[in-house]
Amino acid sequence: MYDVIIIGSGPAGISASLYLKRANNNILVIGNNNSRLSLAHKIDNYYGFPEGINGKDLYNNGIEQAKNLGIDVLFEEVLGIRYENGFIVKTNINEYNSKYIVIATGSSNSKPNIKNLTNLEGKGISYCAICDGFFFKNKAISLIGNSNYVISECSDLINISDNISIFTNGEETSIELSDFLVEHPNIKVYNDKIIEVIGSDHLEGIKLENGDVIPADGLFVANGIASTSNLAIKLGVLLNNNFIKVDSNFETNVKGCFAIGDSIGGLLQISKCVSDGAICATYINKLLKEKE
Amino acid sequence: MYDVIIIGSGPAGISASLYLKRANNNILVIGNNNSRLSLAHKIDNYYGFPEGINGKDLYNNGIEQAKNLGIDVLFEEVLGIRYENGFIVKTNINEYNSKYIVIATGSSNSKPNIKNLTNLEGKGISYCAICDGFFFKNKAISLIGNSNYVISECSDLINISDNISIFTNGEETSIELSDFLVEHPNIKVYNDKIIEVIGSDHLEGIKLENGDVIPADGLFVANGIASTSNLAIKLGVLLNNNFIKVDSNFETNVKGCFAIGDSIGGLLQISKCVSDGAICATYINKLLKEKE
Numbered sequence: 405m406y407d408v409i410i411i412g413s414g415p416a417g418i419s420a421s422l423y424l425k426r427a428n429n430n431i432l433v434i435g436n437n438n439s440r441l442s443l444a445h446k447i448d449n450y451y452g453f454p455e456g457i458n459g460k461d462l463y464n465n466g467i468e469q470a471k472n473l474g475i476d477v478l479f480e481e482v483l484g485i486r487y488e489n490g491f492i493v494k495t496n497i498n499e500y501n502s503k504y505i506v507i508a509t510g511s512s513n514s515k516p517n518i519k520n521l522t523n524l525e526g527k528g529i530s531y532c533a534i535c536d537g538f539f540f541k542n543k544a545i546s547l548i549g550n551s552n553y554v555i556s557e558c559s560d561l562i563n564i565s566d567n568i569s570i571f572t573n574g575e576e577t578s579i580e581l582s583d584f585l586v587e588h589p590n591i592k593v594y595n596d597k598i599i600e601v602i603g604s605d606h607l608e609g610i611k612l613e614n615g616d617v618i619p620a621d622g623l624f625v626a627n628g629i630a631s632t633s634n635l636a637i638k639l640g641v642l643l644n645n646n647f648i649k650v651d652s653n654f655e656t657n658v659k660g661c662f663a664i665g666d667s668i669g670g671l672l673q674i675s676k677c678v679s680d681g682a683i684c685a686t687y688i689n690k691l692l693k694e695k696e
Numbered sequence: 697m698y699d700v701i702i703i704g705s706g707p708a709g710i711s712a713s714l715y716l717k718r719a720n721n722n723i724l725v726i727g728n729n730n731s732r733l734s735l736a737h738k739i740d741n742y743y744g745f746p747e748g749i750n751g752k753d754l755y756n757n758g759i760e761q762a763k764n765l766g767i768d769v770l771f772e773e774v775l776g777i778r779y780e781n782g783f784i785v786k787t788n789i790n791e792y793n794s795k796y797i798v799i800a801t802g803s804s805n806s807k808p809n810i811k812n813l814t815n816l817e818g819k820g821i822s823y824c825a826i827c828d829g830f831f832f833k834n835k836a837i838s839l840i841g842n843s844n845y846v847i848s849e850c851s852d853l854i855n856i857s858d859n860i861s862i863f864t865n866g867e868e869t870s871i872e873l874s875d876f877l878v879e880h881p882n883i884k885v886y887n888d889k890i891i892e893v894i895g896s897d898h899l900e901g902i903k904l905e906n907g908d909v910i911p912a913d914g915l916f917v918a919n920g921i922a923s924t925s926n927l928a929i930k931l932g933v934l935l936n937n938n939f940i941k942v943d944s945n946f947e948t949n950v951k952g953c954f955a956i957g958d959s960i961g962g963l964l965q966i967s968k969c970v971s972d973g974a975i976c977a978t979y980i981n982k983l984l985k986e987k988e
Contacts, residue, residue: 415743419967422741449714451707451970452744454760468746671975675711678743679971683963 405501406432407692409493411482411635412508414439415674416665418466419681420506420688425475427689432500433470433477434493436629439463440510440666441674450674462674482509482630483556484534485639491660496552504660504688508681511666512631512646516548516573519600521625528607532637533560533624540565543621546610548598550575553634554626555584558591561624566590569618571610573598573627594618632667645669654684662688697793698724699984701785703774703927704800706731707966708957710758711973712798712980717767719981724792725762725769726785728921731755732802732958733966742966754966774801775848775922776826776930783952788844796980799948799955800973803964804923804938808840808865811892813917820899824929825852825916832857835913838902840890842867845926846918847876850883853916858882861910863902865890865919886910924959937961946976954980 408424410417413435424431444459457465470477480495491505515521521529530536537545537560545565547554550572561568568590570581574597577585585591596612601623603609609617626634633646641656642649647669654662664680666672700716702709705727716723736751749757762769772787783797807813813821822828829837829852837857839846842864853860860882862873866889869877877883888904893915895901901909918926925938933948934941939961946954956972958964 419741419743422743426741448761448765449711449718449974450744451711451714451761451966451973452742452749452754452757454757454764456761457744462744465744465746469740469743469748472746473740671971671978673971673974674743675967675970675974678967679963679965681743682741682965682967686963 405490405503406430407502408504408506408688409434409491409500409502410506410508411485411493412510412665413437413467413477413479414441414463414508414510414665414677415466416667416677416681417506417508418470419678420508420664420685421470421475422473423682423685424688425470425473427692429689429692431475432502433475434482434495434500435467435477435479436481437479438629447674481552482635483553484630485635487639487658504662504691506684506688507632507635507648507661507663507667508665509632509635509667511672512633515625516598516627518598520603521601524601524603524607527605528603528620528622529601530622530624531634533557533626535637536622536624537561537564540622543567544619545569545622545624546571546618546620547624547626548573549626549628550578550581551628552580553628553630555581557624557626558584562588568592569594569620571598574613636663653687654680697782697795698722699794700796700798700980701726701783701792701794702798702800703777703785704802704957705729705759705769705771706733706755706800706802706957706969707758708969708973709798709800710762711970712800712956712977713762713767714765715974715977716980717762717765719984721981721984723767724794725767726774726787726792727769727771728773729771730921739966773844773921774927775845777927779931779950795952796983797953798976798980799924799927799940799953799959800957801924801927801959803958804925807917808890808919810890812895813893816893816895816899819897820895820913821893821915821917823917823926825849825918826930828914828916829853829856832914835859836911837861837914837916838863838910838912839916839918840865841918841920842870842873843920844872845920845922847873849916849918850876854880860884861886861912863890866905928955945979946972
């Protein structure tokens, strides 16, 4: 069992890892090589680089810095986190256990731009299959997504209803989803773009670009990768405006689960992420020391 | 008049300057090339440097980064700050005015190691001539120090008493102090090391290594450069355990005066200093924008 698993390999996660590793803890970083940082053309306002630095270079510097200190950095897709006598992080490859967890997955992905989606949240629209699946027992269940994450969410729904549809929302069905559908021939797939979700009190149907309306009682949004808020919701971590709520030690309402960087909001800047990582790690170092 | 003067050219001060300048404000950084950072042989835990970085190199990188953005960085010795329709920063060379001030002068210098000194604070021992000088009108006033700062403090006391002594505490009299003493022949100077301050209810005398006890009613500590707490006390800024007290926007109890980095305590790490600077500057940018 690891002392700490850090989810996220951007400035916040790597900064935390540096402090945790230097205190001789057994840690693991799981990243997805998909940091917002990599998109920045030139960063002028992060202290220490006279000519500024390219976002991708800074991101890669961080990974290299961690590896140079002997930190294990894996690039896998985190699909979920749960707690059973320790935290269990499930990825597309494996499961990993730890005493503490640090969420450093950046600001949440933006929701798909679908008319009426926000209005129907909690009225049929959900972002967590394991949390809300039960409400749709034997009903018409649909999901949005096209990658490992929608497969993982769908797997949590298969025993709940025989009426399941997956919407790739305009994308061609991915290879991994195709493989999954071969094993589950009852699941229908729609490749048209969704333009609206229909309903006022509760979700009634999903309207596609071709004009068809597919009846639906529940719609689970699982597009792209599992976002910060997806992961948080699964663990029962409280959010505030899509950001994770933490106390002054960066601990969430779930004991042992911490969150840092853009995932908790505030100033969305590298410097603040790096500082969050340092302060949070210093606190976890203290907790681990006290347990010895 | 500058929009903002930042006192301190280490990670906190420079980081703040980057954010303030990029928002098109008219700013000035005054440093003393005496950052604690420069002493660090190798820094492994500041994000972005795969092989770590030497403290002096990082400090110099910061200065260069600021200058590359067109920020004025002066190396002068700050002797005091006061408020008169704006902040006035007095250095050994000049005076500068600004609407806002950011103190980023690092953690306070340690006090000289003199027996009984702490016990007599407020009972004759003072760290601010302009604040407490009046209490010692026509009494025996002494000062500890040997550089520009003790000269500046002494200048505030000359009209208060004819009985003034300066203790270099074991150092040979500096050239600047010698010049000052030529102009003020009434001031006595002692080069012996101080081993104890005598008194219980109030200061009575200063005991030197040679065994002499020099009678004294007040002793002003002004060794080295003006420390964070010296500067703060002069402005009426509240301290807490030698660190400056600030609110969540890094503003002190003195409106318009901010403090960041090691000067406010917390985790004394580069990453936290850099983050403080970014967050504080972003807030000041907002204030300046509202005033336009």
